[in-house]
Structure formats: structure tokens, C-alpha cells
Amino acid sequence: MSVFESKVLVNKPIKDVYDFLADMNNHGQLMPENVIGWQADKDVASFEIQNITKLSLKIDNRITNREIRIVPAEKPPxxxxxxxxxxxxxxxxxxxxxxxxxxxxxxxxxxxxxxxKLTENETQRLAVIFS
Structure with a gap:
């Protein structure tokens, strides 16, 4: 497995950050501009990475105020x-x-x-949203 990671400090209490990330509707705000056609509900999001692939992701597990695990909802590349x-x-x-x-x-x-770059983009945008 290859691991890509980015860390950020957000100037908000953990409940606010968790509530935002626990809803897939909000993840569209974290995506780079080459992500198009974002469609989501609370648990699942579908989108296209322009000229690369289409993806569908779902929240597989939520641990309140600690962790959100997201996995493919359909067969990924x-x-x-x-x-x-x-x-x-x-x-x-x-x-x-x-x-x-x-x-x-x-x-x-x-x-x-x-x-x-995607991991860094998402953490930076999260910090900006809550600044």
C-alpha cells in the first residue's frame, strides 16, 4: 500500500470539524478544480476527475469526533x-x-x-473553510 497524508490545525472545536466531514455533501468544497459533476448525499458522493476517471465514494465508518473512513462505493481503478x-x-x-x-x-x-497533492489540497481547504 502507498500512503499519502497531510495534516492541518483548524481553528474550530472538534465537533464542528467532525460534523462537517461526516457529511459527504460537504466534501465537494474540499475538492480541487479538476473534480467535476459532484453529486452527493450524507453518505455517498459521485464525481469525475476531469479527463481521468469517474469515482463513487461512501462513508464506511464514523467514530464521533474522532474518525471518518471513506471507501469506494463502486469498483475503483x-x-x-x-x-x-x-x-x-x-x-x-x-x-x-x-x-x-x-x-x-x-x-x-x-x-x-x-x-x-490531493491530500494537501483537502486539508488546506478545510482550514480555509473554518478560518
Missing amino acids: FEMELKWVLADLGNQTEAVFTIDANLNMLMKMMASGPLQ
Whole structure:
């Protein structure tokens, strides 16, 4: 498995950050501009990464104020798991976003940069939303 991770401090209490991330409707606000056709409900989101692939993701597990695990809702181009892990720091929240992806050598060469950039983009946008 290849692991891509980004961490950010958010200037809001953990409950606010958790409530936002626990609803897939809100994840569209975290996506980069090459993500189009975002459709979501509380548990599932479908979208297209422009000129690359279509994906459907679902929240597989929620641990209140601690963790949100997201997995493919349909067969993806490669096995993956996305996870938000939150830590309560009083009036701040530490949010760590991780993508675990099962990439073969060719996919790893092609996808590592974009997947790392995606984790960083999502954590930065989360911080901006709550600033």
C-alpha cells in the first residue's frame, strides 16, 4: 500500500470539524478544480476527475469526533481507503487526511504526485473553510 497524508490545525472545536466531514455533501468544497459533476448525499458522493476517471465514494465508518473512513462505493481503478482522523486540542482541531492506495509500480509512478497533492489540497481547504 502507498500512503499519502497531510495534516492541518483548524481553528474550530472538534465537533464542528467532525460534523462537517461526516457529511459527504460537504466534501465537494474540499475538492480541487479538476473534480467535476459532484453529486452527493450524507453518505455517498459521485464525481469525475476531469479527463481521468469517474469515482463513487461512501462513508464506511464514523467514530464521533474522532474518525471518518471513506471507501469506494463502486469498483475503483485501484483499491483505496480515505480516512480523516481528528484530535481535540481545545478550541482547535488537528485533522489528518490519509489516502491508502494499492498501486502497482506504473500507477505509483503516475498517481503518487496527484494523490499527495490531493491530500494537501483537502486539508488546506478545510482550514480555509473554518478560518
